[in-house]
Amino acid sequence: MPIIDIANLGKKYRIFYEKSSLVKSFFAWTKGRRIYEDFWALKDISFAVEKGETIGIIGRNGSGKTTLLKLLAGVTRPESGTMKIGGFASSLLELGTGFQEELTGRENIFLNGGILGMSRKEINKKFKDIINFAGIGKFIDSPMRTYSTGMWMRLGFSLAINANFEILLIDEVLAVGDASFQKKCFEKFNQLKQKGATILLVSHNLEKVREICNRTIWLDAGICKAFDVTDKVVDMYLDNVERDAESSILEDAKELNVSDFLKKKWGSKEAEIISVYFSDKEGMAKECFSTDEPLIVNIDYLAKREIKKPAFGFGIYKKEGQHICGPNTKAYEFLIDAIIGKGKVSFMFEKLQLLEGEYLVSVSIYNNDINHPYDHHEKVYKFLVAPNKAEEQYGLLKPTGRWSHERI
Amino acid sequence: MDTIFFVIKKYWDLIIGLAVKDLKIRYKSAFLGFLWSILTPMFLAIIFFIVFTKIIPMGIKRYPLFLLCALFPWNFVQLSLGMGTVSIVSSGNLIKKVYFPREIIPISVVFSNAYNLVLSFLILIVVIILSGAGIKPTILLLPFLIVCNIVFTLGLVLMCAGLNTYYRDVKYIVEIFTLGWFYLTPIFYPIELIPQVYRNLYVFLNPMAMLVGFYRDVMLYGAWPDLFKIGYMVFISLAVYFTGFLVFKKYEPLFADMV
Numbered sequence: 001m002p003i004i005d006i007a008n009l010g011k012k013y014r015i016f017y018e019k020s021s022l023v024k025s026f027f028a029w030t031k032g033r034r035i036y037e038d039f040w041a042l043k044d045i046s047f048a049v050e051k052g053e054t055i056g057i058i059g060r061n062g063s064g065k066t067t068l069l070k071l072l073a074g075v076t077r078p079e080s081g082t083m084k085i086g087g088f089a090s091s092l093l094e095l096g097t098g099f100q101e102e103l104t105g106r107e108n109i110f111l112n113g114g115i116l117g118m119s120r121k122e123i124n125k126k127f128k129d130i131i132n133f134a135g136i137g138k139f140i141d142s143p144m145r146t147y148s149t150g151m152w153m154r155l156g157f158s159l160a161i162n163a164n165f166e167i168l169l170i171d172e173v174l175a176v177g178d179a180s181f182q183k184k185c186f187e188k189f190n191q192l193k194q195k196g197a198t199i200l201l202v203s204h205n206l207e208k209v210r211e212i213c214n215r216t217i218w219l220d221a222g223i224c225k226a227f228d229v230t231d232k233v234v235d236m237y238l239d240n241v242e243r244d245a246e247s248s249i250l251e252d253a254k255e256l257n258v259s260d261f262l263k264k265k266w267g268s269k270e271a272e273i274i275s276v277y278f279s280d281k282e283g284m285a286k287e288c289f290s291t292d293e294p295l296i297v298n299i300d301y302l303a304k305r306e307i308k309k310p311a312f313g314f315g316i317y318k319k320e321g322q323h324i325c326g327p328n329t330k331a332y333e334f335l336i337d338a339i340i341g342k343g344k345v346s347f348m349f350e351k352l353q354l355l356e357g358e359y360l361v362s363v364s365i366y367n368n369d370i371n372h373p374y375d376h377h378e379k380v381y382k383f384l385v386a387p388n389k390a391e392e393q394y395g396l397l398k399p400t401g402r403w404s405h406e407r408i
Numbered sequence: 409m410d411t412i413f414f415v416i417k418k419y420w421d422l423i424i425g426l427a428v429k430d431l432k433i434r435y436k437s438a439f440l441g442f443l444w445s446i447l448t449p450m451f452l453a454i455i456f457f458i459v460f461t462k463i464i465p466m467g468i469k470r471y472p473l474f475l476l477c478a479l480f481p482w483n484f485v486q487l488s489l490g491m492g493t494v495s496i497v498s499s500g501n502l503i504k505k506v507y508f509p510r511e512i513i514p515i516s517v518v519f520s521n522a523y524n525l526v527l528s529f530l531i532l533i534v535v536i537i538l539s540g541a542g543i544k545p546t547i548l549l550l551p552f553l554i555v556c557n558i559v560f561t562l563g564l565v566l567m568c569a570g571l572n573t574y575y576r577d578v579k580y581i582v583e584i585f586t587l588g589w590f591y592l593t594p595i596f597y598p599i600e601l602i603p604q605v606y607r608n609l610y611v612f613l614n615p616m617a618m619l620v621g622f623y624r625d626v627m628l629y630g631a632w633p634d635l636f637k638i639g640y641m642v643f644i645s646l647a648v649y650f651t652g653f654l655v656f657k658k659y660e661p662l663f664a665d666m667v
Contacts, residue, residue: 091507098502102433114426
């Protein structure tokens with residue numbers, strides 16, 4: 001008997017053109033006008049997982065990986081198809097989601113343990129294990145706002161793996177955290193595997209997927225492209241990513257650039273931006289920052305042929321449209337000799353000067369003269385700067401500088 | 409149907425945990441802390457006291473006690489509705505990430521306010537004794553009234569919380585509605601001001617008016633409430649609760665996609 005048995009599963013999202021209100025939907029209804037559009041995030045997915053298996057889930061951004069995990073976790077309901085799950089699923093969709101920063105670590109363990117389905121008694125029994133794995137030590141009775149990001153994450157992870165579950169769902173949490181924490185996580189996974197837990201792991205880290213998953217699902221635009229032995233699926237996926245890139249070069253040559261402008265992405269695609277994310281100093285990806293915090297812009301690229309002296313750059317815009325800055329490698333006299341294959345370019349703001357707001361980011365790879373785009377993503381990425389609690393400031397920046405005062 | 413009470417029983421630890429968290433965070437940085445939940449109705453009572461004994465004399469004996477007997481339960485309903493209606497939407501982050509029975513969130517909001525309600529009545533009992541009014545044996549009914557009050561409020565809160573995830577207008581409707589409801593309930597005036605002929609119909613249509621009357625009867629006047637009315641109160645509380653729960657459950661599958 002498989003522990004997860006899914007047949008023809010589909011999930012539809014209704015995308016409203018605007019936020020619905022009673023009045024609007026009433027008028028739309030009387031006029032027979034639709035105020036929404038349907039979007040199938042997953043379509044016709046069927047697969048079965050045996051108890052004790054470790055399954056990888058791979059695919060590009062927006063291919064439905066997280067939606068699949070949410071369905072398995074019971075967070076959202078499927079639109080069609082059947083889903084048989086023979087055990088309690090604990091989800092690591094995000095580490096430490098429910099933690100309250102005003103409560104102490106101890107209080108949070110009891111509160112969130114309860115949310116994950118543990119009774120007070122069980123938590124008491126596992127309490128030592130939870131704090132030992134997290135390495136929180138004497139901070140256990142301090143409010144969680146005093147915790148570092150690392151401690152916060154470790155506690156979230158430790159709590160989730162100590163919950164009662166037959167199935168563990170993990171979404172990209174391994175991309176975050178420092179090396180030693182990741183190592184600890186993988187050791188724990190191996191222990192859990194030996195105990196017979198079933199694990200489903202969403203990851204962009206294909207090497208890790210090869211290492212720990214015996215079978216892998218490849219999702220593409222909501223459809224299950226393949227479900228087979230990991231090595232086979234990962235190879236197919238890599239092959240496809242490359243072929244896709246090549247065919248898009250041909251298409252680009254044919255098509256007029258106008259439609260590309262509408263798509264917000266253009267370029268000859270000899271080198272491609274695979275993913276862009278923002279992270280803190282430890283390399284932990286996040287979207288929300290505070291003023292004065294370090295911020296690293298990470299650009300993962302794939303160069304299909306050798307490209308000499310490429311120029312990487314990005315631009316930051318206020319959501320309202322104002323262009324704030326646009327550093328590139330050339331302007332900073334940072335020379336990259338040549339690129340081929342995969343790599344990563346990053347830029348670190350040691351102390352983010354931007355004030356509260358929503359920021360859009362364009363990222364691009366150009367030739368050395370900056371007149372030929374290999375790949376340009378116009379305002380596709382986004383990060384937030386949280387309001388500063390202590391002091392209110394107006395304008396765009398908190399400039400670095402020093403005040404002084406003397407009496408004359 | 410049996411799952412409704414089952415949820416409260418099964419997740420008791422978690423509901424109480426969330427309610428305690430709620431109370432801790434709510435008054436955390438306020439200097440007077442928990443006292444505010446008592447001070448707010450007290451302050452309102454002082455204003456009504458000045459208005460209705462000095463400016464428009466109403467001629468009611470022990471007017472402050474008369475007021476507080478109704479203001480505390482009202483405050484409980486109003487706060488629970490206000491916080492409960494938005495509770496699902498404001499826990500969006502959690503709802504999108506973890507599965508647990510969603511009704512726990514609004515239920516815990518009501519429970520955290522219920523804790524304040526019970527404390528307020530304990531203080532009120534002390535005040536009644538100190539004022540020399542004396543406690544009547546009818547006070548034995550107080551716990552029963554509080555339970556009715558909670559069950560009734562749970563139903564309203566579940567309904568509004570469920571609907572509000574779908575139509576954010578609900579929050580504003582609730583605000584206007586509670587404002588009107590306050591004046592239409594005999595809180596700062598006696599039920600006797602309503603013409604005798606309509607009085608019965610009035611309390612049947614507005615269960616809060618009936619409940620407030622009960623509170624005054626058992627706390628101040630030592631009168632045993634009418635058995636038929638008590639039966640009606642139990643019925644209406646349960647009816648509102650079940651309706652609220654069903655509405656909530658109807659919308660629940662959409663929560664993670666709507667918040």
